[in-house]
Amino acid sequence: MMDAPPLAVDVDGTLTDGQGAIDHRVLPVLREWPAPVVVATGKSMPYPIALCQFAGIEGRVIAENGGVVAVADTDTLRFEGDRAAAQAVADAYVEAGYSLGWREIDFVNRWRETEIAVAREQPLAPLESIAAERGLEVVDTGYAYHVKSPDVSKGQGLEVVADELGLDPAAFLAVGDSENDVSTFEVAGEAVAVANADDAALAAADRVTDDAYADGFFEAIGVDPIR
Incomplete structure (x- = not known):
């Protein structure tokens, strides 16, 4: 060892x-x-x-x-990354009629500094589309969809x-x-x-x-x- x-x-x-x-x-x-x-x-x-x-x-x-x-x-x-840009994607996603999929007290995102996570039960395609329009990407970790800076x-x-x-x-x-x-x-x-x-x-x-x-x-x- x-x-x-x-x-x-x-x-x-x-x-x-x-x-x-x-x-x-x-x-x-x-x-x-x-x-x-x-x-x-x-x-x-x-x-x-x-x-x-x-x-x-x-x-x-x-x-x-x-x-x-x-x-x-x-x-x-x-x-590193742009938390405000990720939040803008999340806001647009919600405005389009979708949900981030978490409870009202969102412990998943409460302390995030650079990205936003969305529950995997939520529709992925519109999230990816909204993120791409703003120069961000969505990564599927198997536990959540993460909206983040591509770099x-x-x-x-x-x-x-x-x-x-x-x-x-x-x-x-x-x-x-x-x-x-x-x-x-x-x-x-x-x-x-x-x-x-x-x-x-x-x-x-x-x-x-x-x-x-x-x-x-x-x-x-x-x-x-x-x-």
């Missing part, structure tokens, strides 16, 4: 069980990993920061699909984190499950998709695990967790 690479890991679908909850076995594994761990997710920053806190690791986070990058080691906090990605976020840590992005092992992990896979030296990954992630990965969700994560990093 002393030769373990730095790790860039997605959350939903990768550190979770099949029901969307964090698999409790990942917490000691992340804490004991002997190289830097970067948590890369489509969620807003409070969620991965909390995960780092409760796992007992440094707050090295790529949130909002690369829109937010935080590196506690160097007191770095960066925001922002998790991969670019990993390049920022690696630079802050004095590491080569190619030194990283990246593990993920979704379209939004493809850019991370392209930047990292080794990319592993868990078995439940979508087609884009499967195609971009260097290898695919036999196991799904958190079990796939453990397989990807070569760890047999305590059950």
Whole structure:
């Protein structure tokens, strides 16, 4: 384990069980990993920061699909993307008769700084059309539709984190499950998709695990967790 690479890991679908909850076995594994761990997710920053806190690791986070990058080691906090433009897309979508699909107290978007997320149960085509008219894109993470700037990605976020840590992005092992992990896979030296990954992630990965969700994560990093 002393030769373990730095790790860039997605959350939903990768550190979770099949029901969307964090698999409790990942917490000691992340804490004991002997190289830097970067948590890369489509969620807003409070969620991965909390995960780092409760796992007992440094707050090295790529949130909002690369829109937010935080590196506690160097007191770095960066925001990329255009939250106002994403909100304008959401407003136009609602004005056209659609819904973002969340409850009135929208915890999904409440703390977002650079993008807007829409529930996957909502119509995608009009959302994509409205976003494209405003120069934005929609990324399907398998858990939500994210309206974001096209020049922002998790991969670019990993390049920022690696630079802050004095590491080569190619030194990283990246593990993920979704379209939004493809850019991370392209930047990292080794990319592993868990078995439940979508087609884009499967195609971009260097290898695919036999196991799904958190079990796939453990397989990807070569760890047999305590059950």
